[in-house]
Amino acid sequence: MLPSTLTVVSHPLVQHKMALLRSVDTPTREFRQLVGEIATLLAYEATRTLEIEPVKVTTPLETMEGHRIPRDRIVLVPILRAGLGMVDAVAALFPNAGVGHIGLYRNEATLEPVSYYFKIPPLGADKVYLVLDPMLATGGSASAAIAKLKESGAKRIQLISLVAAPAGVERMSRDHPDVGVFVAALDRQLNEHGYILPGLGDAGDRLFGTT
Ligand code: PRP
Numbered sequence: 001m002l003p004s005t006l007t008v009v010s011h012p013l014v015q016h017k018m019a020l021l022r023s024v025d026t027p028t029r030e031f032r033q034l035v036g037e038i039a040t041l042l043a044y045e046a047t048r049t050l051e052i053e054p055v056k057v058t059t060p061l062e063t064m065e066g067h068r069i070p071r072d073r074i075v076l077v078p079i080l081r082a083g084l085g086m087v088d089a090v091a092a093l094f095p096n097a098g099v100g101h102i103g104l105y106r107n108e109a110t111l112e113p114v115s116y117y118f119k120i121p122p123l124g125a126d127k128v129y130l131v132l133d134p135m136l137a138t139g140g141s142a143s144a145a146i147a148k149l150k151e152s153g154a155k156r157i158q159l160i161s162l163v164a165a166p167a168g169v170e171r172m173s174r175d176h177p178d179v180g181v182f183v184a185a186l187d188r189q190l191n192e193h194g195y196i197l198p199g200l201g202d203a204g205d206r207l208f209g210t211t
Pocket residue numbers: 079080081082083104105106107111113133134135136137138139140141142168194203204205
């Protein structure tokens with residue numbers, strides 16, 4: 001059974017763009033653009049329950065009560081490297097968002113995350129942290145990143161990933177049952193190297209043109 005913390009965003013636009021993203025024939029420039037577009041659509045869902053506050057607005061005709069998201073409420077936290085590909089698109093939705101960075105890479109032999117960088121903006125009790133990483137494979141990287149965020153005092157955290165494997169989803173619900181996980185696709189399995197099948201390959205390499 002899928003954990004209640006998981007949301008698979010199956011909107012037709014997301015599915016359409018995911019098929020393009022997965023294709024081995026999609027070149028770097030288009031891949032980057034698609035990562036941003038899908039991240040935008042997932043961020044829309046992941047922030048559906050954000051609190052809003054009333055604000056007085058004067059239209060050309062009269063004054064009314066509108067609503068706004070409190071300033072500085074959102075902090076974006078990409079997991080380096082591949083999460084960087086999602087930042088600009090989500091930041092376009094939340095122009096006042098702070099951005100923290102968590103540097104982690106997977107040891108290719110053990111698949112365990114290795115931490116090399118951690119810097120986040122000053123904490124605030126009400127802040128909502130959107131952790132960004134296109135791939136949730138074993139879940140080791142996301143779980144470790146979120147554990148570090150929590151150690152720093154973050155309380156309200158959501159993970160946004162493009163593709164998840166069942167193992168990563170299980171790991172997240174076990175280690176962080178309080179964290180919502182928003183994905184565009186839940187794939188079949190991991191291969192023996194910890195890659196998601198069918199997946200899309202190595203997200204960092206495809207984003208940055210490395211191999
Ligand atoms: C990829 C991906 C995730 C991680 C997922 O990063 O961007 O951070 O693997 O795997 P996991 O769920 O098994 O931990 P990678 O380690 O390849 O680093 P990179 O982004 O710097 O290429």
